[in-house]
Amino acid sequence: MKSRSLGIATVVAVAAATVCSTVLTTSISAAHPIQNAGSFPPPPASLSTSGDYATDVLGDPWDFSEQGDVPPYMTLGTEASNAISWGANGYLNLDGRGGSVVKLVRNWGATLPWGHDGLLHPVDANTYTKLSLQAIFSTPRQVGVRYWNEAGQIGEAFLPINQGAHAGDGTYEINLAGAPLWSGKIVRLDLLLGFNPSGGSDTFTMNLDWVRLHRADTPTTPPPSAPTVQVTGPSDEGGADYATVAGNPWDFAAGDDMTATNHIINASFDGNAFNGVTHGNDSWVMLPLRAPLNTDRYHRFTADVCYGGGFSLEDSVGGGMNARVIWFDEGGQAWVDSQDIVIEPGCNRMTFDMVTDPAIAVNDESTAHKAGWRGVSIGAIRFDLNEDRGDRAFSLRDIRLADDAAFSSGTYPITFNSTTGGSADIFVTTDPNSWSGTKVGTIGVSPGANTFNWDGSGLPNGTYWVNVVVHNGNNVGSGKSTGPVRIERPVGAVASCYVPLNPARLLDTRTGQGGNNAALTTQKFTELMVAGYGGVPPTGATAAVLNVTVDKPSAQGYITAWPSGEDQPLVSNLNFVPGQTVPNLVTVKIGANGRVNLLNSQGNTNVVADVVGYYTAATGGCTGRFTAVTPGRVLDTRDGTGRGGAIGPVGPNQSIDVQVTNLKGVPASGVSGVALNVTADSPTAEGYLTVWPTGEGRPGASSHNFVPGLTVANLVLAKVGSGGRVSIFNSAGTTHVIADVIGYFSSSGGALIPVSPQRVADSRYGIGRGVTGALGPRSQADVDIGGVAPVPSNATAVIANVTSVDSSAPSFITVWPTGSAQPTASTVNPRPGLPVPNLAYLKLGTGGQLSVYNDSGV
Numbered sequence: 115m116k117s118r119s120l121g122i123a124t125v126v127a128v129a130a131a132t133v134c135s136t137v138l139t140t141s142i143s144a145a146h147p148i149q150n151a152g153s154f155p156p157p158p159a160s161l162s163t164s165g166d167y168a169t170d171v172l173g174d175p176w177d178f179s180e181q182g183d184v185p186p187y188m189t190l191g192t193e194a195s196n197a198i199s200w201g202a203n204g205y206l207n208l209d210g211r212g213g214s215v216v217k218l219v220r221n222w223g224a225t226l227p228w229g230h231d232g233l234l235h236p237v238d239a240n241t242y243t244k245l246s247l248q249a250i251f252s253t254p255r256q257v258g259v260r261y262w263n264e265a266g267q268i269g270e271a272f273l274p275i276n277q278g279a280h281a282g283d284g285t286y287e288i289n290l291a292g293a294p295l296w297s298g299k300i301v302r303l304d305l306l307l308g309f310n311p312s313g314g315s316d317t318f319t320m321n322l323d324w325v326r327l328h329r330a331d332t333p334t335t336p337p338p339s340a341p342t343v344q345v346t347g348p349s350d351e352g353g354a355d356y357a358t359v360a361g362n363p364w365d366f367a368a369g370d371d372m373t374a375t376n377h378i379i380n381a382s383f384d385g386n387a388f389n390g391v392t393h394g395n396d397s398w399v400m401l402p403l404r405a406p407l408n409t410d411r412y413h414r415f416t417a418d419v420c421y422g423g424g425f426s427l428e429d430s431v432g433g434g435m436n437a438r439v440i441w442f443d444e445g446g447q448a449w450v451d452s453q454d455i456v457i458e459p460g461c462n463r464m465t466f467d468m469v470t471d472p473a474i475a476v477n478d479e480s481t482a483h484k485a486g487w488r489g490v491s492i493g494a495i496r497f498d499l500n501e502d503r504g505d506r507a508f509s510l511r512d513i514r515l516a517d518d519a520a521f522s523s524g525t526y527p528i529t530f531n532s533t534t535g536g537s538a539d540i541f542v543t544t545d546p547n548s549w550s551g552t553k554v555g556t557i558g559v560s561p562g563a564n565t566f567n568w569d570g571s572g573l574p575n576g577t578y579w580v581n582v583v584v585h586n587g588n589n590v591g592s593g594k595s596t597g598p599v600r601i602e603r604p605v606g607a608v609a610s611c612y613v614p615l616n617p618a619r620l621l622d623t624r625t626g627q628g629g630n631n632a633a634l635t636t637q638k639f640t641e642l643m644v645a646g647y648g649g650v651p652p653t654g655a656t657a658a659v660l661n662v663t664v665d666k667p668s669a670q671g672y673i674t675a676w677p678s679g680e681d682q683p684l685v686s687n688l689n690f691v692p693g694q695t696v697p698n699l700v701t702v703k704i705g706a707n708g709r710v711n712l713l714n715s716q717g718n719t720n721v722v723a724d725v726v727g728y729y730t731a732a733t734g735g736c737t738g739r740f741t742a743v744t745p746g747r748v749l750d751t752r753d754g755t756g757r758g759g760a761i762g763p764v765g766p767n768q769s770i771d772v773q774v775t776n777l778k779g780v781p782a783s784g785v786s787g788v789a790l791n792v793t794a795d796s797p798t799a800e801g802y803l804t805v806w807p808t809g810e811g812r813p814g815a816s817s818h819n820f821v822p823g824l825t826v827a828n829l830v831l832a833k834v835g836s837g838g839r840v841s842i843f844n845s846a847g848t849t850h851v852i853a854d855v856i857g858y859f860s861s862s863g864g865a866l867i868p869v870s871p872q873r874v875a876d877s878r879y880g881i882g883r884g885v886t887g888a889l890g891p892r893s894q895a896d897v898d899i900g901g902v903a904p905v906p907s908n909a910t911a912v913i914a915n916v917t918s919v920d921s922s923a924p925s926f927i928t929v930w931p932t933g934s935a936q937p938t939a940s941t942v943n944p945r946p947g948l949p950v951p952n953l954a955y956l957k958l959g960t961g962g963q964l965s966v967y968n969d970s971g972v
Contacts, residue, residue: 154234154594156241157549161583161592163340165332167242168218168325171235173344173531173593175336176218176325178206182230184216185458187425192216206322212309215260218325219303224479225436225454226466232301236264237327239296246287246334247305248323253315256308259288261300269295270306287334303327341536341584341591346563347529348580348599350465352414352516360405364513374400379505387511395434398498399510407492407515410630410641410709413469414597415439416514417497420461422507427456434501435459438478439468442494445635445718448483450490452476457500461509473631486631489623489640518577520600520707525567528580530593532559536586540566542578544652546598549581559584570601575706576645576653602679602706609865610656610729612738614787614833616806617661617815618648621712621723624665634714634721636669641678645708648725655704657729657868659831662712662721663697663819664690669717672949673698676871678705682713685871687915689949690719695800697819699726699829699953701913703868724815726831727787732865737786741863742856742911742957744930745791745939746778749842749853752795756853763848766799771808772853775838780858785834787859789955791941792842792851793827794820799847807835812843820849825924827943829856829953854939857911857955864911869904871915878919888920889927889968896932900962911958917951918944923971931959936967944971 156162156170169175176183184206185191186198192208193215199207208214221232228234245259258272271293273286290296305325309316324336357364357371364371366388375381377394388399417437426433436454443450453476455464470476473486499508519526528540538559543551552573557566580595621628621642630640644660646652662673672686688698702710712721732739749756749772751763756772764770774790776782794803802816810833818828830853832840842851875882875897877889883898899914901907916929921944929941942952956964 155547156238157592163337163589165329167237167327169342172230177204179204190425208320210307212316214307216305221301222456225456228464228466236299236301239300242327243291243330244289245327247325248285250321252319253310254312256311258306260304260306262302263295264299267295340589341586342533343582343584343591343593345530345580345582345593345595348519348595348597350597351416353519354517356412356515366510372399373402387509389509392499392506395501395503398496400496409490410488411517412515414516415468416465418463418512420509421459425459431504436501438498440496441492443485444491444493446483446485450483450485451478451481453478469629473626473629489630489632491635491638518598518600520602522602525569526599528566528568530564530582532584534586535560536584539583541581544576546579574653575601575603600707605706607867608656609732609867611732611736611865612727612729612859614727615649616810617724617726617813619724619815620648623720633718635718636716639711639713641709641711643709644704650728654730655728657703659727660700661697661724661817662688662700665695665720666693667717667719671716674713675700675702676711677703678707678709678711680870683871685873689951691948695819697828698951729866737861738859739863739865740857740859743779744934745854745856745937748774748777748855751850763850764844765848766846769841769843771839771841773839778855784860785858787833788855789857790830791827791854792818792830795825795850797847797849798822801846804843805830805832805840807833808839808841809836825943827952872904874902888972890972891970894967896963896965899964900958912956914954915951916942916954918942919949921946921971925970928967929964931957932963932965933960
């Protein structure tokens with residue numbers, strides 16, 4: 115792989131300006147578009163006596179007690195300096211000249227950020243408005259700061275000039291509030307050590323004791339008794355590790371932790387690491403895949419590696435200090451490169467998230483095949499150590515590819531470091547950007563490492579971030595976890611009520627929306643996070659209602675939806691043939707981890723999922739109990755039903771409003787949503803219908819997809835809008851639209867009990883009581899449902915996926931409660947040679963049976 119240098123902007127001179135601030139007209143490239151959950155906002159003033167950015171956000175003040183504050187390498191830590199060292203007294207000692215730079219907040223642009231990178235830990239310029247420092251200079255200096263905002267714009271501000279013999283011999287402060295471009299998020303910050311303002315010697319020595327970037331209400335000097343808190347667990351490294359779960363961690367204790375290497379010499383193992391020398395610019399380690407790699411689950415990549423030599427990003431001997439993760443996408447039959455990972459000499463434990471927003475932001479810009487990470491079927495994976503064209507010693511100690519941290523029983527150890535003693539309040543929250551939350555405990559604190567064992571009691575399943583607040587007398591310090599932890603208790607049968615939503619798109623593999631930019635390949639499934647997205651609450655939802663669409667699949671197959679973390683059932687929710695765009699409504703229990711799985715059985719297909727509602731545990735005030743009614747027609751544009759007698763198809767980009775309450779058994783009031791079977795009849799173009807509550811904004815989601823000339827139905831659960839109406843939009847061509855109401859949601863009626871999907875009847879194989887074979891023309895069968903596992907004998911209604919298979923003629927199938935009159939409505943519209951599914955909310959009739967009628971063919 116060809117090495118290349120990164121385009122890093124450097125500053126080699128600072129004008130000896132006498133103005134207090136200025137703004138540069140040049141700019142570096144805009145910040146990289148990688149978005150990570152939780153940008154680590156600063157704590158409020160009540161939670162931080164220090165009020166200092168490095169203390170609050172990094173958990174590591176700029177006290178220069180360690181090289182990590184400013185690494186001792188040109189470009190990485192300083193620029194235009196001759197020597198840099200750390201004294202035993204915690205000083206940064208620098209021999210420099212005019213134009214020297216000390217880098218405090220760093221980022222590298224188009225890279226995968228890790229550690230203290232400014233993209234992961236931006237400065238909130240609205241909170242931190244003052245910069246102070248304590249330093250001794252050998253000669254007077256013009257001292258300033260230079261900073262970059264998210265857009266890549268550069269601002270500058272300068273400290274007052276001391277004309278004494280030792281300019282900077284003491285403590286200095288500058289107010290950045292109102293300085294040019296000091297607003298929003300700052301992703302890079304440099305300390306500028308300029309020229310001698312009196313025109314004397316350009317060389318100098320500096321002894322820098324500390325730097326603070328702090329709130330205006332906090333003291334200039336560091337408060338000596340304020341706690342510094344750093345939460346170490348849960349962390350961005352996550353929990354369950356793929357290689358460990360597969361049987362053998364990538365800990366490089368022996369040669370079986372890799373399958374191949376390239377451009378590595380002097381290789382050896384010492385029981386704790388793989389040691390060697392990279393030789394050439396394409397050195398890598400291929401990692402063994404002992405089990406299928408679920409990229410939706412395992413996405414937190416950690417590499418623990420030591421490098422010798424110096425730091426340079428140039429494409430030359432001694433340069434190429436950038437690593438990569440590279441994987442083979444079996445669906446696209448191509449190798450895919452990650453963005454550069456800037457690496458540092460010495461030992462580093464680097465963690466970065468392979469899931470980015472947009473999805474392809476993880477991919478290098480020169481990679482022809484950009485597939486992102488989620489949903490990709492990976493056949494091989496390797497870690498490229500560096501791109502140094504020369505020889506560089508290394509020691510690879512560990513690689514982890516982990517899921518988020520999680521626990522289902524017992525306790526989870528919340529760990530943190532504190533610089534002082536005192537007491538700590540432990541909070542958890544589902545909002546990664548919040549400093550409030552639920553207090554789960556208080557413990558005494560000692561300086562150093564501390565642990566609180568959290569049992570998760572009293573809180574529902576969900577993904578939680580941890581905040582730790584340490585009190586030391588009148589001083590307080592806070593820390594936030596760099597990663598979340600999930601409670602994943604097993605979910606039993608819970609009586610649930612429906613909450614309708616304005617439809618929202620959660621997944622579109624065509625565009626990368628939802629973080630998945632890859633079509634699903636054969637037997638590949640994606641774990642779709644539902645809890646906390648599209649209006650679904652982060653905790654408390656028991657099932658999700660999704661409109662799932664496949665777009666132009668390459669082979670005949672089906673989609674299966676089931677709760678994440680449970681065994682895959684032998685059922686289909688959506689059937690398709692090559693080239694089709696097919697939707698179907700899916701009601702699926704949400705897994706203990708807040709996700710549902712969507713699997714493609716065969717070929718390659720893009721998948722779209724729109725959430726239209728969810729179920730939550732039934733309470734006394736629940737308005738989402740379902741009442742099934744005998745299906746009744748509320749709209750038919752062929753004969754004017756529902757349109758005041760107006761006959762005619764719905765035109766392109768046209769919307770119509772349909773009355774759904776006070777009709778066909780639906781009450782006039784107290785209705786939160788309705789279940790409609792919507793049919794597109796004789797469409798003239800490929801398009802889609804969107805159904806949403808009248809009076810609300812039309813969402814960017816589809817409820818029903820169709821192709822020219824085919825009559826196809828789809829169940830729609832619609833929130834009821836103003837006047838008891840729903841609106842229906844047609845995207846293209848003209849199409850007749852038919853809508854049959856099959857039930858409604860209100861405070862009366864039955865509650866849903868979500869279960870893992872299971873087949874209860876299949877006429878092809880004689881599965882199910884009352885099923886004797888294919889239904890002939892104008893024939894009927896009564897099928898036992900109540901009492902057939904998992905449906906209890908006292909069930910009053912079911913949610914069933916009804917599928918027509920191998921039909922010999924165009925037809926319609928009607929399903930209704932046995933013992934009631936057959937309604938004039940269709941449940942499924944079969945087409946010859948094609949599998950046609952449709953979800954149905956069905957009231958059970960006499961003896962817990964459903965009657966099924968087929969109109970034509972077999």
